[in-house]
Amino acid sequence: MNLTLAQLILQDRQIAYALTDRTLRIVEAGGAMDLFGKNGVSCLGRALVDLFPELVGSEDLLAEILAGKRPRLQLDWINREADGQTLYLTMVDLPLRSPGGSVTGLIHILQDTTGMGNLGQELAQRRNELRLLHDQLARRNSELAAANTELRRLDDLKSAFISSATHELRTPLSTIIGYLEMLLEENFGPLHGEQHEILAIIQGSARRLLTIVNTLLDITRIEAGRIELTLRPTDLKALVERLVAEFRPQLEARAQHLALEAPPELPPALCDETRAMQIVSNLLSNASKYTPDGGKITIALSPAAEEGFLQLAVADTGMGISPDDQPHLFDRFFRTRTAVQSNVEGLGLGLYITRSLVELHRGRIWFESKPGRGSIFYVTFPVAGPAEDTLAPPGGAGPGFGFRATR
Amino acid sequence: MTTTISKKVCLLGDFAVGKTSLVRRFVYNLFNDKYLSTIGVKVSRKAVAIPRQDGVVELNMILWDLAGSEEFEQLRDSYLRGAAGAVLVCDLTRPETLESLHSYAEDLLRVSPGARLVLAANKHDLTDQWRLTPQQIEAAAAGLHTSYYLTSAKTGEEVETLFRWLGQMLVEPTPGTSR
Numbered sequence: 001m002n003l004t005l006a007q008l009i010l011q012d013r014q015i016a017y018a019l020t021d022r023t024l025r026i027v028e029a030g031g032a033m034d035l036f037g038k039n040g041v042s043c044l045g046r047a048l049v050d051l052f053p054e055l056v057g058s059e060d061l062l063a064e065i066l067a068g069k070r071p072r073l074q075l076d077w078i079n080r081e082a083d084g085q086t087l088y089l090t091m092v093d094l095p096l097r098s099p100g101g102s103v104t105g106l107i108h109i110l111q112d113t114t115g116m117g118n119l120g121q122e123l124a125q126r127r128n129e130l131r132l133l134h135d136q137l138a139r140r141n142s143e144l145a146a147a148n149t150e151l152r153r154l155d156d157l158k159s160a161f162i163s164s165a166t167h168e169l170r171t172p173l174s175t176i177i178g179y180l181e182m183l184l185e186e187n188f189g190p191l192h193g194e195q196h197e198i199l200a201i202i203q204g205s206a207r208r209l210l211t212i213v214n215t216l217l218d219i220t221r222i223e224a225g226r227i228e229l230t231l232r233p234t235d236l237k238a239l240v241e242r243l244v245a246e247f248r249p250q251l252e253a254r255a256q257h258l259a260l261e262a263p264p265e266l267p268p269a270l271c272d273e274t275r276a277m278q279i280v281s282n283l284l285s286n287a288s289k290y291t292p293d294g295g296k297i298t299i300a301l302s303p304a305a306e307e308g309f310l311q312l313a314v315a316d317t318g319m320g321i322s323p324d325d326q327p328h329l330f331d332r333f334f335r336t337r338t339a340v341q342s343n344v345e346g347l348g349l350g351l352y353i354t355r356s357l358v359e360l361h362r363g364r365i366w367f368e369s370k371p372g373r374g375s376i377f378y379v380t381f382p383v384a385g386p387a388e389d390t391l392a393p394p395g396g397a398g399p400g401f402g403f404r405a406t407r
Numbered sequence: 408m409t410t411t412i413s414k415k416v417c418l419l420g421d422f423a424v425g426k427t428s429l430v431r432r433f434v435y436n437l438f439n440d441k442y443l444s445t446i447g448v449k450v451s452r453k454a455v456a457i458p459r460q461d462g463v464v465e466l467n468m469i470l471w472d473l474a475g476s477e478e479f480e481q482l483r484d485s486y487l488r489g490a491a492g493a494v495l496v497c498d499l500t501r502p503e504t505l506e507s508l509h510s511y512a513e514d515l516l517r518v519s520p521g522a523r524l525v526l527a528a529n530k531h532d533l534t535d536q537w538r539l540t541p542q543q544i545e546a547a548a549a550g551l552h553t554s555y556y557l558t559s560a561k562t563g564e565e566v567e568t569l570f571r572w573l574g575q576m577l578v579e580p581t582p583g584t585s586r
């Protein structure tokens with residue numbers, strides 16, 4: 001081959017070579033000589049190992065090549081710094097043979113593989129960074145898991161404390177309320193006007209206190225998953241009528257008009273009567289609280305759009321719920337800005353408990369509201385099947401439960 | 408009388424433990440916080456004067472900074488051949504990097520049986536992130552029959568001492584004593 005042509009090819013392919021004698025001194029060099037670095041121009045006569053520190057420690061292997069015992073020595077991905085850039089090289093040493101076949105020295109070849117090297121570096125960089133990130137995340141997750149376990153433990157302690165405290169509070173409170181009723185009924189003698197008035201105030205406060213205690217007890221039970229439902233086929237319309245009767249004096253005191261709409265024939269709902277009463281009571285109480293005097297409240301019962309369910313809707317002509325508040329309405333302890341500003345009493349737990357109870361019944365709760373025009377709260381209850389005259393908690397039947405799911 | 412000798416020293420350990428930074432600190436007295444993964448091998452050299460009973464030896468340390476990623480495992484034997492010594496590097500903030508040192512040492516000693524070892528527990532400056540105790544490092548070093556140093560390529564802590572200790576081992580005819 002034409003030597004100039006060979007030089008051109010070596011230059012283009014970024015390959016440099018050096019030929020040595022048997023003492024490993026360079027006797028000839030060519031190709032892309034810039035790969036030899038700044039020593040390239042004066043490499044002739046120098047020891048190969050001096051010029052290429054990568055060969056330090058490999059003297060035995062080079063001797064084996066010279067002795068014809070080893071065909072080659074190759075080192076890949078050698079990094080070199082050149083003008084602030086990393087150069088990647090492959091270094092190969094082969095035996096240099098005379099026409100007679102004897103080894104007269106080495107052919108030392110350097111090839112620039114920077115293109116591949118840069119790609120490899122970028123891949124390794126990204127992969128290693130990802131692995132570091134993954135390790136950090138794994139560590140963080142494990143720390144968070146430990147923190148969560150501790151938080152759960154503290155939360156359980158708190159729930160146990162609240163549960164125990166509310167339980168302890170409820171017993172004497174019930175006694176107080178009981179004796180107050182007897183006093184107000186004048187079982188222990190007649191009361192004059194002011195005494196009656198004061199005792200009635202005490203009775204109102206004691207009942208509010210009992211409601212708060214019951215609410216807290218419900219929260220701890222819900223969060224501990226300890227609410228048990230006694231599911232029975234229930235006439236929802238009758239249940240609502242009873243509740244309406246209870247609410248009547250309160251509604252009349254505020255001149256609020258209440259209407260109940262229900263078709264003549266409705267199948268029974270499968271629910272826990274006490275808890276269903278609590279659900280409807282919460283919704284009705286809210287509707288009354290947030291509706292101005294003289295406003296209108298409508299309770300409508302109907303088959304739900306979802307097959308196998310009954311729907312109960314409580315509509316009011318109250319202040320409505322602002323769009324900002326709507327996403328948080330079922331959150332624990334959430335109170336709307338208007339409720340706070342209007343001094344409406346409450347802990348912000350009613351709707352949270354209501355939703356939990358509805359979901360325990362496998363029903364749904366949602367609402368529509370227009371600020372200034374009112375709100376409608378919807379709740380669904382499953383329809384009781386013909387054989388469902390026994391009890392069961394949702395999510396699995398306990399001992400003695402004969403519940404058959406209708407969904 | 409001054410004798411000059413060259414010895415190949417490999418830096419071994421998992422990726423991102425600070426091998427390149429240790430070499431950079433030792434050779435150029437520089438440090439860069441940015442992590443840049445090494446692929447293949449980067450060879451640097453530094454000459455150090457090591458006193459010996461018969462005079463001073465000028466030791467030309469040829470430092471082979473090897474990629475820590477496992478895709479270079481197949482090439483590692485060719486890099487390890489002819490090594491006179493090695494610095495086994497772990498990261499004090501990543502316990503798993505200490506566990507893998509045993510396998511690096513085994514690989515090295517299989518290819519270069521007489522190689523001298525030293526353990527560098529790096530990133531000693533990251534005190535609030537240590538997840539390895541000096542006792543764990545000491546136990547690992549004992550298992551590898553070597554000494555250990557708590558180093559920081561960032562501050563330079565113990566870096567020079569570590570390499571000089573290894574240098575001393577490389578020029579001494581018999582194994583040195585541990586710290």
